[in-house]
Amino acid sequence: MGEIELTGATLSRPKHARRKQARPGEILQAALDVFLEHGYAASRVSDIASRAGVTKGTVYLYFDDKERLFEAVVRETLGAMMLRGHALAQAFKGTAVELLSNVLAHWWNEIVLHEKISALPRLMIAEARNFPRLAQFYHGSVIAPARSLLKEVLERGVRSGEFRPVDVECTIHFIIAPFLYQQSMQHSLVPAVPGMMLGTENFLNAFTDHLLHALAARPV
Amino acid sequence: MGEIELTGATLSRPKHARRKQARPGEILQAALDVFLEHGYAASRVSDIASRAGVTKGTVYLYFDDKERLFEAVVRETLGAMMLRGHALAQAFKGTAVELLSNVLAHWWNEIVLHEKISALPRLMIAEARNFPRLAQFYHGSVIAPARSLLKEVLERGVRSGEFRPVDVECTIHFIIAPFLYQQSMQHSLVPAVPGMMLGTENFLNAFTDHLLHALAARPV
DNA sequence: TCAATAAATAACCCGCAGGTCATTTACCGA
DNA sequence: TCGGTAAATGACCTGCGGGTTATTTATTGA
8 A cells, every 4th residue: 555645734632533524535536537537436435535545445434335436526626626716807907808818728728738627528518417416516617617717808898999890609609519529529539549649738729819800800 | 039130132042041141231230239229248148149139149149249249349330430531532532522412511510410331430549459451441441531632632632732731641630530539529528518518500501611721722 | 820030138147346343553641 | 572452464355247058929821
């Protein structure tokens, strides 16, 4: 049984108790890795345990059952995701073009390029039917806020005359989709198909350019 | 045990043999429904059987095991998908703008709006990691051809001056993504989240408009 | 009417993975 | 050094579902 990294403050007094405090986090980390790799059903609790450097019994010491563990994993990761999203709400200054560019860059850098978080959409797409509660939570916490943010940006741009009048609901879809698709592929087909690789270097620039041309009221 | 619909020619002589001939198709139909609804792991062979109006043993009379059955289902549905795609190859006439519009309309009407076929991408995203062979087959039969078709269209448009010079690889991504995202959501979150509904009426028009503005060399 | 044969069944087997619990191990305070 | 206590273990139980097969049911040709 190998060494285990500890997280959190290095208060080195109650060594035993520290472990108890650190365990849930370690297990959640391991569970996230395994769930992302194999999906819910194909992940064995014993695998998660051994990846956390622990046995199965220990997992059930901290989580009621596999389903609760899964929910905890998603909620935890979603929490991190939302924290990052909060920074966006404060960015509401400047022109709509600048704002849209910032939002795109933020999503790309903080979410799509984030190793763990970027894997969530694929997991949700895969498991939503079997975990409707989680799906609702995901929708309310991620999708709906993102859409409403984009809606504000687009409507502001149209009002100010920077953007031509478009079908806002549809356009939101066209903006979100490339990000989601990128992430889904990156964590499903790409690992399975040897030759496949999605170009990432130019994505952000190309997409910003693409969108601004699609939306521009006057030629750029 | 309800009545079962028969398919194919109504040659009513060898009634017994007709059943044997029809069974695989009936089972594949049922299997497709169940797999699409629950994913691979959560689908029980006995459920598939009973949906086909048959018992589990009968399924194993025609398919070696659950995995082969799953592969057969995907290959079958993919076959239908590719047949529909073939019509596209012959459409290579007219301007790039017309061509692109036709391709978009074709994909929308024949694939996204097709009840069964539209559910495949979500299933592949969900199961690709656990079935790499299927993923490769899917990539070779669907994704790669679609990308190469779009590449031709875009490059022709750029050459003819209809489209401004863009990053072709990225743009292909931006075109495919909204379709895939629409389909994935339609078969994952939408059934799980009561209030959720994706607008479909204006999708094709809005997207065509969106793309043509994004690509246009001169203001439209 | 009656074998012959093919299709379908349903009872059966069994291994795997989720979940439990008595026992062991490690720490701490006295 | 030594109880007391909390964490961790791993052997164990159990049900579910994939896969098998002896038996039954239906069809056909004579």
